[in-house]
Amino acid sequence: MSYELIAILMFALMMLLMITGQRVFAAIGFVAVIFAFFLWGTGGSEMGFNQAMKIMKWYPLLTLPMFIYMGYVMSETGIADDLYKMFHVWFGPVRGGLAIGTILLMVVISAMNGLSVAGMAIGATIALPELLRRGYDKVMVTGVIQAGSSLGILIPPSVVLVLYAMIARQPVGQLWLAGVFPGLLMAGLFVLYIVVRCLIQPQLGPVLPADERAMPIKEKLKLLSAGIAPFFIFFMMTGLFLMGVTSLVESSAVGAVAATIVAVAKGRLTLRVLHTAVRKTLGISCMFMWIIVAALAFGAVFDGLGAVKAIESFFIDQLGLTPWQILIMMQLSYLIMGMFLDDTAMLVIVAPLYVPLVKLLGFDLIWYGVLYTITCQIAYMTPPFGYNLFLMRAMAPPEVSLGDIYRSIIPFVAVMLLALVIVMVFPQIALWLPQHLYLRQ
Structure with a gap:
């Protein structure tokens, strides 16, 4: 199978998962990790973890x-x-x-x-x-x-x-x-x-x-x-x-x-205002963190292809x-x-x-x-x-x-x-x- 066809399959699967209502980071990250595993074996399965370590730094x-x-x-x-x-x-x-x-x-x-x-x-x-x-x-x-x-x-x-x-x-x-x-x-x-x-x-x-x-x-x-x-x-x-x-x-x-x-x-x-601000901050920040991790993993697979x-x-x-x-x-x-x-x-x-x-x-x-x-x-x-x-x-x-x-x-x-x-x-x-x-x- 050509790399071009693999890239098309990755996009198609990702869009299919999004249409079914999956969260953006979950759909993108899942496709990245699965394709990395099948393309490069057990070493590729660590790609998602490596991107998580990169974002922490x-x-x-x-x-x-x-x-x-x-x-x-x-x-x-x-x-x-x-x-x-x-x-x-x-x-x-x-x-x-x-x-x-x-x-x-x-x-x-x-x-x-x-x-x-x-x-x-x-x-x-x-x-x-x-x-x-x-x-x-x-x-x-x-x-x-x-x-x-x-x-x-x-x-x-x-x-x-x-x-x-x-x-x-x-x-x-x-x-x-x-x-x-x-x-x-x-x-x-x-x-x-x-x-x-x-x-x-x-x-x-x-x-x-x-x-x-x-x-x-x-x-x-x-x-x-x-x-x-x-x-x-x-x-x-x-x-x-x-x-x-x-x-x-x-x-x-x-x-x-x-x-x-x-x-x-x-x-x-007030305590209510502080609690609301902190809770909303945590939710939005975590969402962006997950999206960035998924994006980095997806990009790494494309670089490899x-x-x-x-x-x-x-x-x-x-x-x-x-x-x-x-x-x-x-x-x-x-x-x-x-x-x-x-x-x-x-x-x-x-x-x-x-x-x-x-x-x-x-x-x-x-x-x-x-x-x-x-x-x-x-x-x-x-x-x-x-x-x-x-x-x-x-x-x-x-x-x-x-x-x-x-x-x-x-x-x-x-x-x-x-x-x-x-x-x-x-x-x-x-x-x-x-x-x-x-x-x-």
């Missing part, structure tokens, strides 16, 4: 539980509520201002969490009811929250970029820095869309009533204090890291401690495609898979093939990590099985139907595709910051 992975814990402390202690109230007052007098404030809230939450699910939970429980009560169009604001929450996997500290760094063997710090400007670009495009849409159709985003806008400037300035705590946490975590005071792992620990100190200072860190060389030969020698044509085909395949799989499943399935191929084609792996993450954001919101679509359906009030949710994502997916094209055409949007800071250090 990967020091930057300690950042994962720290950032997840920090995000859950922010969410459970109501710090996000204070932020939204600040944005509500300051942007309320502008048409579509509360939707703009929601996007800015998501940017701040993303900069302290690294997961989209936290932004979705905060947006759906805090912002959505308020936006609907104020007469905002339910279709538009549903899309705003889904799009804004997706920023969590691009703006540092992105957990998805940590996973990509592990599989692609790239520095996490550079990947985080590479996600800053593309994330802000996408957030800016979201805001621009809301402004233009509300100028054309003012009824979609009405301004606050005059009596609510008549707040003394002293009270408005006092509300700005809600941004002090998030800024303090962000500075302690990211600012010290960028200045070279702390290492990557140290910055994650500092961020976790800073979030805990802020929660204690506000008198909101030489599947990457076979795919390179197929695309370049047999089809005669240029490197850019191959890259575009890769992104299209992510978009198609994203309709059925989540971001971690996509990365684990195709990274063993795509990452080495991207390197062979001469593209920068840091830049490609940003492209992958943007594509994941789009996949989060595309039917029939977009992750954010189902989260929104579970959290939205009864008046928001599934049809409303599906229609809401159309303009925002178009904006994300525009951002993807811009970053592809102008790679320095992603690469300038990591190159500038790392060359300076």
Whole structure:
């Protein structure tokens, strides 16, 4: 049996196991270990164990539980509520201002969490009811929250970029820095869309009533204090890291401690909140650990089969495609898979093939990590099985139907595709910051 056929069988069996409802890490890890055993005998059966030992030695992975814990402390202690109230007052007098404030809230939450699910939970429980009560169009604001929450996997500290760094063997710090400007670009495009849409159709985003806008400037300035705590946490975590005071792992620990100190200072860190944050952190961290182990084992088998060389030969020698044509085909395949799989499943399935191929084609792996993450954001919101679509359906009030949710994502997916094209055409949007800071250090 040829190695190409073995590779196809591995993918087919893995997809079959996923269709039957098996967990992603279990399906991928099982296929990797079984095929390793049959290909290389008893020595191959140790491949899974070897990858587990490798992950235990990967020091930057300690950042994962720290950032997840920090995000859950922010969410459970109501710090996000204070932020939204600040944005509500300051942007309320502008048409579509509360939707703009929601996007800015998501940017701040993303900069302290690294997961989209936290932004979705905060947006759906805090912002959505308020936006609907104020007469905002339910279709538009549903899309705003889904799009804004997706920023969590691009703006540092992105957990998805940590996973990509592990599989692609790239520095996490550079990947985080590479996600800053593309994330802000996408957030800016979201805001621009809301402004233009509300100028054309003012009824979609009405301004606050005059009596609510008549707040003394002293009270408005006092509300700005809600941004002090998030800024303090962000500075302690990211600012010290960028200045070279702390290492990557140290910055994650500092961020976790800073979030805990802020929660204690506000008198909101109860035993119930701490228990909930720690329990959720443990669950998410363990899930990612298992996925990484399975991905490494799967990738090791593919390396042994030489599947990457076979795919390179197929695309370049047999089809005669240029490197850019191959890259575009890769992104299209992510978009198609994203309709059925989540971001971690996509990365684990195709990274063993795509990452080495991207390197062979001469593209920068840091830049490609940003492209992958943007594509994941789009996949989060595309039917029939977009992750954010189902989260929104579970959290939205009864008046928001599934049809409303599906229609809401159309303009925002178009904006994300525009951002993807811009970053592809102008790679320095992603690469300038990591190159500038790392060359300076």
